[in-house]
Amino acid sequence: MNTTLSTPQSNLHRALPVIALLLAVVFVLYKTPRGEIRTGDYNLHAFSLLPSTADGRVKPLDTVARTSLQVISGVSEFKLEGKRKQPAIVWLADTMAKPELARTYPIFRIDDTGVLNLIGIKSHSRNRYSFNDILAHRDAFLKQVELASQVAPRERNLFQRHVMELWSHVQLFMSIQEMQYPYLVPPDQTRTEWRPMTQAVDMAKAHGQEEPAALLMSNILFKYQQDQPEEFNQAIVAYQNYLAANNPELAGRLAFEVFFNRLSPFYLCTILYMAVFVLAAFSFLFRANASSNWAQTLGRSAMWILLLTLAIHTFGLAARIYLQGRPPVTNLYSSAVFIGWGAVVLAILLELPFRLSIGTLVSSLIGFVTLIIAMNLAEGDTMEMMQAVLDSNFWLATHVIIITIGYSSTFLAGLLGVMYILGGTMTRMITPELDRVFARMVYGVICFSLLMSFTGTVLGGIWADQSWGRFWGWDPKENGAILIVLWNALILHARWGGMVRTRGIMVLAVFGNIITAWSWFGTNMLGVGLHSYGFMNAAFFWLAAFKMSQVGVILAGLLPLPLWKSFATHPTLEASAVEKPQA
């Protein structure tokens, strides 16, 4: 390298990580919600902050709007022909106060051609339809609902499932219109339970005694229906004052939830993880050229952005804990978010002693993929209530967390294995030095996985013994967990017995991905056992695809060594495999 150039260049190398981080911060700030949602003169932002109860939880109307629209339509925004996208709260306000109008909104997502034919649609130019579209063919549709509902849920074929799915969406829509869902009337001095508006109205009719909260809320909707923005905004203020007098703490939490919804921290994280991945990948490629400083500069930039991303990811988790009042993992969605988080933390710890961008690369990939998985798992409100038997913060905070970290860590080892095998077979990048680093990283991570998966499984057993008197019931979820424990133990024993060396460990670690994926998702798809908290169809395809890809990597890992590009370049590699076992 030319010494005269080193000064400006080293300044550049020093400045670049800072610039990268600043750009990331600016991006986050740009995406942070500011201002209020307004439609014309209507202060819909204030409307979105109003409390309601749905699916057993007190939440702002904003959340109800987003999750309901997401269930019906697949996305949490809606679009009218020739207009811009509109936030879900506009749809909710229209659905509640202007039923005739809302019935014309194309929001029902229908993909099944059989169902489309049913409601008289032959072409497939769009895939969202209005309530009126469906209403026009109600007899044909209801007949199919009637037929399908007589078949047991598990026995239904694809068409019947889609019919029932659309039926449940139609019912959701109607229950919002009929003021049955969400519950809009809060408890007061005379009643301790939330109630739907219809019930309050019936009560008022029967007893001639109107409740202030129901009255104030219906006034808001009435002004919205009458197209009186001024009065609408005033009505909201009146209701807010009433709420503040009765339940002063509530407003703060609701406002925070709306902020959380609008920020969508996990969505931000996916973008940032992607950026980290690109930077780390380039850093890794530059390593081949020893004379370049770029590997280090890019690696550092990637790490700084990664730390920022981790901070946002952590914020998202913390926000969910605060809002739900529960430890972070309560369902399949949150397990994906947490598995990603755990793997990112572990991979950063792994990066610290080596600084080779391996950890950064792997963590950004896991973070990105798990959050994408989470977004696809999100159906309706992801902060749902817990079944009575699962309602124990102590066990949720210990068993579930530890076992989920076990999943993270097993995936991390597997991904390092994938990297080693792909890098070794297809590139020359696995040098003897890197070979040793990979071997030690994967070994360490597998030891940690065994510790976590075992402890987590055992705590689960103790929980089971506490709640239904059976330490071990051989139910699919338990079996999935014990498979991970056994597999990690198997890898370690194979290594201690000298049965496998670095390459063998890597191949086994990749198989660990298949086992972990199976026990995370596959066991839910069996649909058996007390633990089956999620059941899905589309995920089946992706699970199979993931497993096939891992089998492909394993086959590549089993290629004869002379075919590995790295081994052809560094013939001393295999000799360096592992130290002899010490019992």
Place this chain on the structure above:
Amino acid sequence: MMRKNLRKILAPIASLRLTVALFLMAMFLILAGTLAQVNQGIWEVIHTYFRSLFVWIPLQVFVPDQIKLPGYIPFLGGFAICGLLLINLIAGHVVRFRAGVKHIGMWMIHSGIILLIVGEIVTGLLAYEGNLSLRVGGSSNFTENLHAVELAIIDTSDEKVDKVTVVSQRLLEKAAWDERVIEHEELPASIKVNQWMGNSEMFTPGQAPPGLMPLATHGEARQFLVRSIPKISGVEGNQINIPTAVVTFFHNGQEIGRYLLSFYIDQPQTLIVGDKRYQVFLRLERRYKPYTIHLLKFTHEKYPGTETPRNFSSLVRLVDPAQNEDREVLIWMNNPLRYQGETFYQASYMPDGQGSILHVVDNPGWLIPYISCAVITLGMTIHFLISLVGFMRRSRR
């Protein structure tokens, strides 16, 4: 010298290759035993796969039901694999392991695992699980085994006490299979089991599908029609099997009549032997207790606007005259009552919400997993910390 020879003999048994092979076999068995639950009840799977020495695994479990795949793989059952692992592990300790602070973690892990396996075997052999169903205001002094029925013959001639003689499901099944007549001095009549159905469907004459013929000649339920159906699989959740037996009673070599006895029919039927009247019925296998439990109050909460249960709890009064015990206990989710080696868990409730179902477990080995898990986890943590220190040291170099 002795020691050296011992080591030589044990070496192959102690080999890590065997350990790895056994791990693989255990994983395969667990996978098969999990997939089998799609079509088989979990209780049956546990007994055929995990609490057994040997199992024929049908190939069908590995493929979806739409594809028919005949054939079986012979395989070691859970007890056999655990036993071999125990031998391998103990031999390994004799051959390989040395004492020393550095290995203390390993020692703890392995002794904990031995304990864990022993605990599971104890549970498998000795644990008893039953249900205790109580209506609000009612009481009970027996538990019912959901997995087995018994034929009860009740002599009600005494005003004060009923005399009950029972024939277990195992005996009934055996008698159906080897066509022997069940005779016993306590039994007022001998019993021939003409047909045994592990699970069945019952019809009244009007609703029955064509082709079904009445099987019984006597008894209040003789007009019922029955057909055998496959047993409940693990997928079907809370449903239970409805066993049915067609039995013929004899008295002094004379046929009294053929009866249709089913778990479905919850009323006793009349059996006349000579000039004495008895009641017969097929009920869940009972175990009587020296104490009585009264249900004072049952609470069942749901989350507002949903069907998701939030909490259910039973306030019971426990009366044990032998122990001079009479007290009130609240049992709710995750908070069982432990009494005289038995544990009562809030399990479920009656469909009309007016009764509670407690799950009763009597497992003498219940404490073993707690101890072994504490030992193993501690051992793993120690071992992991020792390894981590080494790892950090090396990477700093």
